[in-house]
Amino acid sequence: MRGLVLFKIIFHCLLFFSVFSCQNNAKKRVLLEKQINHKIAEDIRISISKSIDGLSAMSTGIPIPISSIINTIITKEKQDSLIIYPIKPYLNSKLDKLTIKELERINKDKKRRYLVVYETVVENKNEIISDLSKQLPYSKLIIEGIIKHHK
Numbered sequence: 001m002r003g004l005v006l007f008k009i010i011f012h013c014l015l016f017f018s019v020f021s022c023q024n025n026a027k028k029r030v031l032l033e034k035q036i037n038h039k040i041a042e043d044i045r046i047s048i049s050k051s052i053d054g055l056s057a058m059s060t061g062i063p064i065p066i067s068s069i070i071n072t073i074i075t076k077e078k079q080d081s082l083i084i085y086p087i088k089p090y091l092n093s094k095l096d097k098l099t100i101k102e103l104e105r106i107n108k109d110k111k112r113r114y115l116v117v118y119e120t121v122v123e124n125k126n127e128i129i130s131d132l133s134k135q136l137p138y139s140k141l142i143i144e145g146i147i148k149h150h151k
Contacts, residue, residue, distance in 0.1 A: 025100065032103040033095045037088065040113050041080035048083075086132050087117065090124040 049070070070079070084091070094116060095103065106112045121128060125144075 029100060029103065032100065032107055033092060036095060036103065036107050036113065036116075037084055037091065038080065039107065039110075040091070040117055041084040042076075043110055043113055044083050044117070045076065045079050086128055087120055087124070090128065091117070091120045094120050094123075 074082075095106075098106070106116055
């Protein structure tokens with residue numbers, strides 16, 4: 001009888017720790033995915049800013065910090081939101097399929113984040129173009145140009 005009681009106690013403890021562990025993993029996954037989304041948007045915004053400033057300097061001969069002007073008009077957070085918006089559902093779907101270890105590696109490494117974005121855009125090109133073409137008529141040319149440039 002005591003063995004059965006002890007077994008029940010141990011079983012309930014293991015069940016509790018198992019459920020607790022699953023909840024922690026789920027919370028960790030959600031946090032990592034949010035961090036990755038934020039970092040990807042920030043990475044892209046910084047790259048765009050450098051490109052815009054570089055093009056400005058090349059075309060005018062004078063380094064005009066256009067990205068700073070944009071930053072005064074639109075907050076960095078809003079820019080990040082606009083940048084990630086077209087790919088966010090596809091990106092989150094891709095991230096959902098990865099392990100926590102893979103998410104941690106992506107979160108730490110900018111090159112891995114760029115690779116995830118590239119793969120997401122290539123794998124969902126037609127859907128993204130369809131979504132964007134409703135708002136931006138030349139989106140197909142832009143997306144195909146980005147893919148061609150990064151191959």
